[in-house]
Amino acid sequence: MSDESENTNGLRRRALIRLGAAGGAGAALAAAHTWASPLLARSGLLSPDGAFAATSTALSDELFYIEKYPTSPLIISPFSDPLPIPKALAPVAKSVVDTWNNPPGPGPGQQNSLRNEQHQLWPGRIGYPDPIVYKINVLLRTHKFTTSQVLPIDSDGNPTRSFDALGRRIEAGIKRTLPLSTIYGFNGTFPGPMINAEYGKPVLVRFENHLDENPLNLDRQDFGSPDWSFLTHLHNGHTAPESDGNPHYSMTAGPKHPGFRPQMFVDNLYLNWPAGGDDREKQSFFWFHDHTMDHTGSNVYKGMVGIYPIYDPKNGTDMGDERQGLRLPGVRTNNPDGSFDVKYDVPLVFYDCRLDDGVTIHKDIHDVQGEFPAAKNPATHPEWWGKTFYKHFPNHGFVGDIFTVNGTASPVMEVKRRKYRFRFLDASVSRIYEFKLMSSTQGPKSSASLGYQDDELEGQYRIPDGQQCMQFTQIASDGGLLPVPIKRDSFELWPAKRREVIVDFTKYQDGTPTTKGDVIYLTNVMKMPNGRMWSNSSRFFPDPKYRVPVLKFVIGDTAPDDSRIPTALRPLPPLPSNWQTMLDNRMIFEVKRGSVAGETEWLINGKPFDPAKVLASLPNRAGRTPLAQQKTGSFNLWELRNGGGGWVHPFHLHMEEHRTVMRNGRDVTRTVDPGHPDDVSKEDLTALDPGESVIVYRGFRDFVGPYVAHCHNLAHEDHAMMFGWEITP
Numbered sequence: 001m002s003d004e005s006e007n008t009n010g011l012r013r014r015a016l017i018r019l020g021a022a023g024g025a026g027a028a029l030a031a032a033h034t035w036a037s038p039l040l041a042r043s044g045l046l047s048p049d050g051a052f053a054a055t056s057t058a059l060s061d062e063l064f065y066i067e068k069y070p071t072s073p074l075i076i077s078p079f080s081d082p083l084p085i086p087k088a089l090a091p092v093a094k095s096v097v098d099t100w101n102n103p104p105g106p107g108p109g110q111q112n113s114l115r116n117e118q119h120q121l122w123p124g125r126i127g128y129p130d131p132i133v134y135k136i137n138v139l140l141r142t143h144k145f146t147t148s149q150v151l152p153i154d155s156d157g158n159p160t161r162s163f164d165a166l167g168r169r170i171e172a173g174i175k176r177t178l179p180l181s182t183i184y185g186f187n188g189t190f191p192g193p194m195i196n197a198e199y200g201k202p203v204l205v206r207f208e209n210h211l212d213e214n215p216l217n218l219d220r221q222d223f224g225s226p227d228w229s230f231l232t233h234l235h236n237g238h239t240a241p242e243s244d245g246n247p248h249y250s251m252t253a254g255p256k257h258p259g260f261r262p263q264m265f266v267d268n269l270y271l272n273w274p275a276g277g278d279d280r281e282k283q284s285f286f287w288f289h290d291h292t293m294d295h296t297g298s299n300v301y302k303g304m305v306g307i308y309p310i311y312d313p314k315n316g317t318d319m320g321d322e323r324q325g326l327r328l329p330g331v332r333t334n335n336p337d338g339s340f341d342v343k344y345d346v347p348l349v350f351y352d353c354r355l356d357d358g359v360t361i362h363k364d365i366h367d368v369q370g371e372f373p374a375a376k377n378p379a380t381h382p383e384w385w386g387k388t389f390y391k392h393f394p395n396h397g398f399v400g401d402i403f404t405v406n407g408t409a410s411p412v413m414e415v416k417r418r419k420y421r422f423r424f425l426d427a428s429v430s431r432i433y434e435f436k437l438m439s440s441t442q443g444p445k446s447s448a449s450l451g452y453q454d455d456e457l458e459g460q461y462r463i464p465d466g467q468q469c470m471q472f473t474q475i476a477s478d479g480g481l482l483p484v485p486i487k488r489d490s491f492e493l494w495p496a497k498r499r500e501v502i503v504d505f506t507k508y509q510d511g512t513p514t515t516k517g518d519v520i521y522l523t524n525v526m527k528m529p530n531g532r533m534w535s536n537s538s539r540f541f542p543d544p545k546y547r548v549p550v551l552k553f554v555i556g557d558t559a560p561d562d563s564r565i566p567t568a569l570r571p572l573p574p575l576p577s578n579w580q581t582m583l584d585n586r587m588i589f590e591v592k593r594g595s596v597a598g599e600t601e602w603l604i605n606g607k608p609f610d611p612a613k614v615l616a617s618l619p620n621r622a623g624r625t626p627l628a629q630q631k632t633g634s635f636n637l638w639e640l641r642n643g644g645g646g647w648v649h650p651f652h653l654h655m656e657e658h659r660t661v662m663r664n665g666r667d668v669t670r671t672v673d674p675g676h677p678d679d680v681s682k683e684d685l686t687a688l689d690p691g692e693s694v695i696v697y698r699g700f701r702d703f704v705g706p707y708v709a710h711c712h713n714l715a716h717e718d719h720a721m722m723f724g725w726e727i728t729p
Contacts, residue, residue, distance in 0.1 A: 013683040027534065030604060043204055055505075069388050070357035071457060072402050073150035073162070074446060078176065078410035079552040081147055083620035085346055085413075086307065086406070089336040091132045097578050104204050104267045107720035111242055117254050120240040120703055121201040126273060131204035132338065133427070136306070137139030138209050138230050138680050139219055141188035142180035143303065145402065145408045149175045150386070151421035152357070157448030157457060163358040163382035173551060177541045178355070181388040182218045183303030184230070185287075186251065190407045191349045192306035195339055197375070198319070199282055199312050200641040203270045212262035219383070222362055222375040223298040223390040229259030230299065232268060233291035235496060236283075236307060236684035238275045238656060239707035243268040244652055248708040248724040249291035251611035272310060275656050276701045280573045281682075283425045283480035283657070284318065285309050285347075293611065297429045299715030301390050307347050311343040317570075318481065320345060328475065329421040329502060329563040339609065344416075344563075347423045348551070351407070352431045352458075354636030356389040366392050373677060396647075397430030397531015401458040403524065405551050412463065412552040416559035417506050417514060422729050423477070424499045429714045430531030432648070434538060435550075436490045437503065438466035438523045444549050446475060451709040455529035466547040468524055472497065473565055479657035480681025481570035486677060490525065490538055492651040494687050496712040502565055505555055514555050519583045521549035533690065534650040539675050552678035572659070573680065575669060579661060579697055582637045586627060586695065588618040591651065591688070591711060591721055592643035595606045601719055602711065608720030609710075615723035628725035642688040649688040649721075650712040655703070657682040658696035665693065685712060700727045 027383030038593045068325055097103055102113065108123035109115035123131060125311035152162040152172070165179060176701040186192025198205050203609035211228035214220075233245030241249045245268065250259060260266050274281035288310035290299035299385075320342035330345040357379055377382070388683045391398065402409050426433060440463035450464070472488040505520075507513050527536040527546045536543035594601040594608075602608075605618055614627045630636055638658070639650050642706060660679040661669050667678045676687060686694050710722035 002321045003181070007204060035064070035102070041155055041275055047669070053093070064211075068199070068360050069391075070354055070360040070398075071153055071155045071452060072353075072355040072357075072460075073152045073176065073178070073386060074448060074460060075146050075150055075409055076403070077148040077149045078444060079412045080409050081411050081547070081552065083411040084406045084408055084415040086191065086194040088335070088341050089134060090335070090339050092135050097133050104131075104206065112254060112260070115244050116256060119267075120242060120705070121271065123271060124271075125469045126271070128200065128202050128271065128273065130271060131202035134203065134205045136186050136193060136205055136207050138186070138207060138304070139185055139188035139213055140211055140214055140216070140220070141183055141185050142216065142218065143183045143185070143190045143407065144178065144180055145404055145407070151175055151410075153448055155457070157451070158451050160357070163385040165383060167382035168356075169297060169382070172339065176386065178386045178652040180317050180584070182221055183301040184224055184299060186306045190200070190303035190305065191302070193311070194307045196269070196320075196342070197272050197308055197310040199272050199274065199314065202272050204267055205232075205268050207260070207268060208265040209260055209262050210398070213342050220389065221384060222367070222372040222377060223392065224302045225259060225295045225299055226293050226366075226371040228389055229257060229261045229292055230304065231259035231291045232266070232288055232304075233567055233654075234270055234286055236457075236652070236654065236657065237270050237286055238273065238281075238595075239268075239270060239700070240703045241405035241463055241707060243270065244289045244707065246706070246708045248611050248706045249292060252706065255367065258295070261536065262474045273700060278573060279314065280571055281339045282310075282570065283310060284310050284476050285478075285500060287326075287425050287427070287498070289427070294718050296485040297718045298390055298392060300427065300714060301353070301398070301429050302359065305349065305351070307349065307425065309345070309347065309423060318462065321553075322561075326566050326569060327562065327564040328566075329419045340526060344418070344421070346427065347406070349406050349425045350433060350550070351400050351404050351427045353404065354389045354400045355386050355402065356381060356384040358385040360389070360435045362391075364499075370613050376414040393531070393715050394716065397530055399431045399458070399528060401460065402429070403459050403548065403550050410550070410552075412554060414554045414556045415505050416556050417516070418559045418561035419502055419504045419506075419563050419565070422501050422503060424493055424501070426493045426497055428495055428496050430495060431528055432495065432534060432650075433493045434526035435472075435552075436468050436492050436523050436525055437470040437472070438521050438547060438549075439469040439519070440466045440521060440549075443519075444521075456526075458529065459524060459550075459641040461545045461549055462543070462545070463523065463549050463626045464519055466521065466549075469520060470503060471503040472503060474499060474501050475569060477681040478684050482681050483570065483572055484567060484568055491527065492537070492687070494685065494712075496650060496652055496685050497687075505553070511675075516557060518555040520553040520555070522551040524548045524708065526551050531715060532646060537652060562619065575659060575661065575697060576635075579637065583695070584621040584639035586620055586639050587626065587713070588639045588641065589615070589709070589723065590618060590641040590643040591649050593647070604721060604723045609722040609724070611724060614706075629725065630725070630729050632704050632727050632729060633701055635697065635699045637695055637697055639693060640686050640688060641693045642691055646690060648684050648690060649716065651688055651709070652685045653696075653698065653709045654714045655727075656699050656701065657684050658686075659700035660686070660694055661697050662695040663692065703727060704729050
């Protein structure tokens with residue numbers, strides 16, 4: 001984004017935003033208490049900050065930011081591509097690992113190719129075997145989102161021109177085949193590989209950077225790490241800092257750079273050991289993604305996503321075998337290569353994207369800084385028509401208008417008449433989803449054919465007659481199995497969050513049996529026109545017309561089913577009975593937009609991320625401002641505040657999961673907040689609605705060293721909404 005806007009007569013954009021901030025607050029408050037008061041109150045914005053966000057800041061965003069997005073071409077035949085279901089990655093045989101020039105190990109210099117780090121805790125020290133070794137190369141490759149032909153359309157939904165690979169114009173109304181998009185992928189795929197892990201069996205993954213190699217002679221476009229570096233974070237593994245993939249560590253140790261550069265490798269050691277050795281701390285679904293400082297969002301959007309389900313074989317509790325333990329859906333097959341696959345246990349990775357229309361200008365702060373000189377921006381790129389479009393968009397976030405599952409737009413999955421376990425992951429940069437299971441007699445209709453325009457085209461299709469037909473049984477959140485299952489008509493999925501559910505495809509919610517050939521749509525009912533927050537959802541202003549089918553299920557034959565829905569799952573670690581006595585000395589961290597709205601405009605406690613420093617808490621009730629340092633083996637309360645109305649923030653704390661104890665001053669250990677039922681579970685990411693305050697109880701065990709916490713709206717993280725903290729001996 002240029003520092004000067006095309007429609008401001010050369011006046012610098014930052015100066016204009018300052019004028020809006022200084023002069024708009026009074027008008028904002030006046031507006032809030034007249035026409036806007038009920039709206040702001042219902043949205044959590046009736047406060048000085050909220051009113052400011054809803055008026056002055058919103059106006060400055062719209063008037064002074066040049067944020068034109070393309071409209072992706074319309075997929076003509078949705079729900080025809082089968083849903084890709086990943087197979088487990090095979091480990092590297094020990095006989096092969098032993099031949100490597102620099103094999104992994106516990107000694108000094110054996111953690112990365114720079115030979116300047118050592119693994120803090122090798123598995124033998126906790127009585128575990130040596131790790132299973134995997135090798136993942138970070139590669140420059142291509143990806144196809146759909147095999148369907150597409151029709152280029154404009155923001156009014158009308159057919160429009162398109163362009164070929166040489167930038168030559170093709171007239172409106174001509175159907176096209178999408179070109180392949182350029183990706184940075186783990187092993188060259190999107191999503192990347194799936195590692196099926198087990199507690200008690202450590203894993204070591206050697207990530208090796210080959211992004212400097214371009215065997216297909218691909219155009220890299222204008223997003224992704226400019227120096228082709230990467231940094232992999234297992235979200236949210238209980239992991240030592242040298243293997244955690246966090247920028248706070250990377251910039252001060254290891255590579256001493258935002259990431260590992262081309263031809264470097266790093267061995268990330270995942271112990272698959274619960275915090276404190278406590279079985280109640282076990283989790284069930286991780287994912288791994290890039291975490292390069294300032295370019296996490298663009299690298300994730302470019303494809304650096306992998307999945308890591310983790311099973312619990314102890315007493316057969318949750319080992320992928322529905323005949324044992326909790327008997328959750330899953331039929332396990334052990335493979336000769338040492339991996340295993342679990343049928344009827346399906347990961348679903350959600351990701352939204354936009355495709356270039358060839359006429360939308362590419363122009364943002366990274367171009368001003370000269371990070372992508374080959375693109376010659378500001379410019380249009382007709383040669384990139386149909387390929388992924390991205391802007392490093394700091395003031396809201398990035399949302400796409402095509403919704404994909406496991407890398408495929410509008411896929412279809414044939415399911416057996418039995419129960420399935422689905423592991424949901426939101427790998428989008430900013431978009432939040434709310435999912436329901438719906439039936440439809442008429443089937444999907446394109447939003448364009450229904451007369452929708454602009455933001456209403458997002459998702460491309462709707463089911464106007466859609467009706468909820470089934471419920472979800474939620475069994476896990478991002479912190480692992482719940483204490484007891486929860487019946488859900490719908491659930492929200494925020495960026496980086498995971499939810500695991502059981503769906504019984506033998507019957508509808510009214511008890512009527514399903515029949516072969518029946519169709520059910522996994523449907524998004526949350527309208528989110530930009531990365532700021534949703535405009536409509538079940539909790540706020542439901543829009544009954546916004547029913548966007550994302551995944552089509554087709555009922556097939558009946559299959560054997562030995563699974564059950566248990567009445568109890570995994571007990572929670574106990575809270576201390578006197579946790580309220582810790583409130584006076586809690587740590588307090590407030591996330592808020594910077595007042596001058598510069599390019600680095602997302603702050604925590606008024607500070608941008610500094611990898612060389614540990615952040616200080618805001619003053620607590622004891623009058624202290626302690627540094628974010630915790631002694632190993634300790635526990636504490638941390639308060640997370642959403643200090644600016646008008647935005648939601650999915651806030652992620654690295655290392656250990658937490659328990660939510662208070663939300664907006666109310667004890668949620670006694671009474672569940674209906675808007676956030678997952679507060680009863682362990683989580684690694686706090687959903688902060690506008691103006692909310694959340695207090696969490698968390699531990700700091702087993703490792704020492706630096707970590708980070710940040711907003712997982714990755715546009716916010718990349719523009720400084722992150723802070724460093726550390727565990728001390």
